[in-house]
Amino acid sequence: MNFWFVENHSPNVKFSMRVIEHLYTGKSEFQKIDVLQTAEFGRVLTLDGYVMVTEKDEFIYHDMITHVPMATNPDIKKILVIGAGDGGTVRELTKYDRIEHIDMVEIDEMVVDVCKEFIPQTASKLDDPRVHLHFEDGLKFVRSHENEYDLIIVDSTDPFGPGEGLFTREFYGNCYKALKEDGILVNQHESPFYEEDALGMQRAHKRITGFFPVCKVYQVHIPTYPSGHWLFGFASKKFDPINDLNADAWNQLGLQTKYYNTDIHVGSFALPNYVKEQLEDVE
Amino acid sequence: MKILSQQKAPIMEALNKYKKMRVVPFDVPGHKRGRGNEELTAFLGENCMTVDVNSMKPLDNLIHPVSVIREAEDLAAEAFGAKHAFFMVNGTTSAVQAMVMTACKAGEKIIMPRNVHRSAINALILSGAVPVYVNPGVNKELGIPLGMAVADVEKAILENPDAKAILINNPTYYGICSNMQAITDLAHRHGMLVLVDEAHGTHFYFSDELPASAMSVGADMASVSMHKSGGSLTQSSLLLINNEVSEGYTRQIINLTQTTSGSYLLLSSLDISRKNLALNGQEIFRKVGQMAQYTRDEINKIGGYYAFSEELRNGDxxxxxxxxxxxxxxxxxxxxGVEVYDILRDEYDIQIEFGDIGNILAYISVGDRRLDLERLVSALAEIKRRYSQDKSGLFDHEYINPQVVYTPQKAFYALKETLPINDSAGRIASEFVMAYPPGIPILAPGERITPEILQYIQYCKDKGSFMTGTEDSKIEHINVLKEAEK
Known part of the structure; x- marks a missing residue:
C-alpha cells in the first residue's frame, strides 16, 4: 500500500512520511487528533494535521526545552509546564530528584489520553506523584498565580488554533507575574526559516523582550518540523543561560540524555546571522 | 396572518437562481460581475461580485418592493413581531431618521432622552422637529447616563401635550433599558407615538431571557441594527412598524433619502441573517449570554475593575x-476607559467597541471564541498590574444637563461665526461636539456652551478620545450663533 502522510511546511513546500498504519483518529473540542505508525519515524502524533511529536526525533525537542533551564539554575523546585500534552517534557523533568512540584496545564485532555494509550514513550511519567495535571486554558491558569514558580516551560503548538493565546503579550506578562524573582521562562519559539513561521517567531520575541531583563534565543535541529531549524526562547529575571551555567554540577547528576550536553547548551545559543537580524529587528 | 416559513430566504434564493440563468448584463453595475475590475474581484472574491447586481424584475426593487424583497420583508416582520419590516441599506442612522420624520413634521415636538445617538438629533436638523429632552438618570458611581424615569416622562408629556412622539433607547450603548411597557402605555394614553432606537437591541427579539423588545410591548416604530448583534453586513438595518403607522407613508419618507440602488449584498445579508436568527436565535443568544457572564465573572475576579450587570436594576x-x-x-x-481602550489595542492587539471616560465596552457575539475571551481577561489583568495608578484626578461623571436655547434645525442653519473653542463659553453652539464612539453628543446644535462643557471636552481630548462633530476637524474651533441671532 502506498500510504503517505503529507504536511505543508510552507504554502509551497511539502513534507511527507510513509505510513504503515493509521492507529487513531478523533476530534476533541479543540482539534483533530491522529496517531500514525510510520515507517521511518515510529509513532507520530498530529494535531489538525501538523506533526507534534514523533518517536524518532522527540528527544531533541524534549531534551532542549528542559535541560537548558535546569542546568542554568540548579535550585529549580517548582515548575509550571503549559501545553506538552504528549508528556515528553514532564518525562525529562521527572529525571531530577530535586524537583518537588510540577503543574502541567494542557487545554485538551483528549491529547493526554491518546498519548498515554498510543505513545507511552513520551507519556510514561505523567503519573509521577509530583506531577499535577490541570486541563484548562494555560492563559487562564497562569492569570491567578503570582510569585510562585522557579521555571515556566511553554511547550505549545503553533500561534494559530488552540495555542494562539500562548504567544500573546498578556500571556508572557502573566508568566512574568507568576514567576519568582529569579524565575526562568522557556518557550517553544517557532522557526526563523519560512516566512510565516518567522513572523510568529519575531512576534513572540518582541512580546517577551518587553518584560524580562534577560532574553535569549537558542536553536535546535528537529527533522520533522518545518525546515528542521527550530528555536526556543530563554527569558529570565536574573539568570544568564551561559554565564550562570554550572556545567560541573549538572554533569555530576549523571543524567542520561540523548541530545543535550553542557557543550551543546552553550553552543545552541550561537545563532546564524539571519536569525540574529530577525531578532534585532524587533528588539 | 399567514404563517410564513422562516426557513426561506427569498432574496438569496432569487440571487442564486439569477446566477444560474447566466444572464448577459447590459445594465449597471459596470464591473459586470467583477470581470471589469480584476483587482476588486481578487480582493472581495468572485462570489461577492456576482451578486452585486442592479434592481430588476426577478430581483425586485427596494424603493417599491412587490416580489422577493417584499417576501423577505414579510418574513422579517413575522420574525420580529411587527406589522411591517423595511430593509434599510443606509444604516440604522437612516432608520432613526425615517422614524422621526414619519412621526413629526417641522415644528412638532418629540420627547426624547438627551443621551440619544447623533442620528436622532440629525433627524431633528433635517425635519425641523423640536426636541423636548428628558434628562436620563445618571449613575454617579459609574458615570453613565441611564434610562428615563417613568415619572420624568410623564412630566414631559403633561407639560407638552402637543408632542407627537416619544423616542426611547432600548437599550443604551451600555445595555441599560427603561421601563418600555410603562412608557409605551403612558405615551399611548396621551395619543403619542412610541419610537424606539434599538440599534443595540436586535437580540431582544430572539431571547426569552433578555429585556423586552419594542414590538413586544406594542411600540409603534423601531430601528434595529441587524448588523450589530444580528450578524448582517455593516450598514444594513431594519425599520419596524406596528399599530396604526402607515406602511405607504413610511416608505415615502424612507425614499426621500434612501438610495434607489439598494445593494443586494446588504439586502441578502439581512435576509440570510433574519433566517438564522429566526431558526437559531434562542440558542445563539443563550451562548452569547453565557460567554458574557463568564467573562464578566473573570474580570470581576481580577479586582479593581467592575464589570456590571443586572444587579444595577432599580425598577425605573x-x-x-x-x-x-x-x-x-x-x-x-x-x-x-478610553486609556484602557487604547492600551488594549496598542499593546495587546485587542480591539474593543469603545472606551469613554469611566468605562469600556467589549462587544461579545456568537463569533467569539473562548480563547479570545481569555485573552481579553488576561490583558485586563496585565493592564491593571502594569498601569494601575492613583485614581484621584479622574473625572467621575459623564452626563451634563444641556441648556437648549434653539431647536437643532434653527441653530444649524442660523447665521454663525467661528470661535476658538476655548473662547466660546456662554455662546450657543451651531454644531455638535461628541466623542465617537459612543456618538452621544456632548453639545448639540442650539445648546448653550458652558465652562463645564468646555472643561469636559478638553478632558476627553486629553485622555485620547476621538472627537468629532465640528466643521473644524481638529475641534479647536466651534461654530456658534452670531450674537445678533440670540
Missing part, C-alpha cells in the same frame, strides 16, 4: 439590563 431608570453587553468600569484602577 435601570429597569432592565442587557446581559449580553460586557461593560466594565475602569476608574478604580486609575485609568479612564
Amino acid at each position: 431608570t435601570i429597569y432592565d439590563f442587557d446581559t449580553t453587553k460586557l461593560s466594565v468600569h475602569t476608574l478604580e484602577i486609575g485609568l479612564a
Whole structure:
C-alpha cells in the first residue's frame, strides 16, 4: 500500500512520511487528533494535521526545552509546564530528584489520553506523584498565580488554533507575574526559516523582550518540523543561560540524555546571522 | 396572518437562481460581475461580485418592493413581531431618521432622552422637529447616563401635550433599558407615538431571557441594527412598524433619502441573517449570554475593575439590563476607559467597541471564541498590574444637563461665526461636539456652551478620545450663533 502522510511546511513546500498504519483518529473540542505508525519515524502524533511529536526525533525537542533551564539554575523546585500534552517534557523533568512540584496545564485532555494509550514513550511519567495535571486554558491558569514558580516551560503548538493565546503579550506578562524573582521562562519559539513561521517567531520575541531583563534565543535541529531549524526562547529575571551555567554540577547528576550536553547548551545559543537580524529587528 | 416559513430566504434564493440563468448584463453595475475590475474581484472574491447586481424584475426593487424583497420583508416582520419590516441599506442612522420624520413634521415636538445617538438629533436638523429632552438618570458611581424615569416622562408629556412622539433607547450603548411597557402605555394614553432606537437591541427579539423588545410591548416604530448583534453586513438595518403607522407613508419618507440602488449584498445579508436568527436565535443568544457572564465573572475576579450587570436594576431608570453587553468600569484602577481602550489595542492587539471616560465596552457575539475571551481577561489583568495608578484626578461623571436655547434645525442653519473653542463659553453652539464612539453628543446644535462643557471636552481630548462633530476637524474651533441671532 502506498500510504503517505503529507504536511505543508510552507504554502509551497511539502513534507511527507510513509505510513504503515493509521492507529487513531478523533476530534476533541479543540482539534483533530491522529496517531500514525510510520515507517521511518515510529509513532507520530498530529494535531489538525501538523506533526507534534514523533518517536524518532522527540528527544531533541524534549531534551532542549528542559535541560537548558535546569542546568542554568540548579535550585529549580517548582515548575509550571503549559501545553506538552504528549508528556515528553514532564518525562525529562521527572529525571531530577530535586524537583518537588510540577503543574502541567494542557487545554485538551483528549491529547493526554491518546498519548498515554498510543505513545507511552513520551507519556510514561505523567503519573509521577509530583506531577499535577490541570486541563484548562494555560492563559487562564497562569492569570491567578503570582510569585510562585522557579521555571515556566511553554511547550505549545503553533500561534494559530488552540495555542494562539500562548504567544500573546498578556500571556508572557502573566508568566512574568507568576514567576519568582529569579524565575526562568522557556518557550517553544517557532522557526526563523519560512516566512510565516518567522513572523510568529519575531512576534513572540518582541512580546517577551518587553518584560524580562534577560532574553535569549537558542536553536535546535528537529527533522520533522518545518525546515528542521527550530528555536526556543530563554527569558529570565536574573539568570544568564551561559554565564550562570554550572556545567560541573549538572554533569555530576549523571543524567542520561540523548541530545543535550553542557557543550551543546552553550553552543545552541550561537545563532546564524539571519536569525540574529530577525531578532534585532524587533528588539 | 399567514404563517410564513422562516426557513426561506427569498432574496438569496432569487440571487442564486439569477446566477444560474447566466444572464448577459447590459445594465449597471459596470464591473459586470467583477470581470471589469480584476483587482476588486481578487480582493472581495468572485462570489461577492456576482451578486452585486442592479434592481430588476426577478430581483425586485427596494424603493417599491412587490416580489422577493417584499417576501423577505414579510418574513422579517413575522420574525420580529411587527406589522411591517423595511430593509434599510443606509444604516440604522437612516432608520432613526425615517422614524422621526414619519412621526413629526417641522415644528412638532418629540420627547426624547438627551443621551440619544447623533442620528436622532440629525433627524431633528433635517425635519425641523423640536426636541423636548428628558434628562436620563445618571449613575454617579459609574458615570453613565441611564434610562428615563417613568415619572420624568410623564412630566414631559403633561407639560407638552402637543408632542407627537416619544423616542426611547432600548437599550443604551451600555445595555441599560427603561421601563418600555410603562412608557409605551403612558405615551399611548396621551395619543403619542412610541419610537424606539434599538440599534443595540436586535437580540431582544430572539431571547426569552433578555429585556423586552419594542414590538413586544406594542411600540409603534423601531430601528434595529441587524448588523450589530444580528450578524448582517455593516450598514444594513431594519425599520419596524406596528399599530396604526402607515406602511405607504413610511416608505415615502424612507425614499426621500434612501438610495434607489439598494445593494443586494446588504439586502441578502439581512435576509440570510433574519433566517438564522429566526431558526437559531434562542440558542445563539443563550451562548452569547453565557460567554458574557463568564467573562464578566473573570474580570470581576481580577479586582479593581467592575464589570456590571443586572444587579444595577432599580425598577425605573435601570429597569432592565442587557446581559449580553460586557461593560466594565475602569476608574478604580486609575485609568479612564478610553486609556484602557487604547492600551488594549496598542499593546495587546485587542480591539474593543469603545472606551469613554469611566468605562469600556467589549462587544461579545456568537463569533467569539473562548480563547479570545481569555485573552481579553488576561490583558485586563496585565493592564491593571502594569498601569494601575492613583485614581484621584479622574473625572467621575459623564452626563451634563444641556441648556437648549434653539431647536437643532434653527441653530444649524442660523447665521454663525467661528470661535476658538476655548473662547466660546456662554455662546450657543451651531454644531455638535461628541466623542465617537459612543456618538452621544456632548453639545448639540442650539445648546448653550458652558465652562463645564468646555472643561469636559478638553478632558476627553486629553485622555485620547476621538472627537468629532465640528466643521473644524481638529475641534479647536466651534461654530456658534452670531450674537445678533440670540
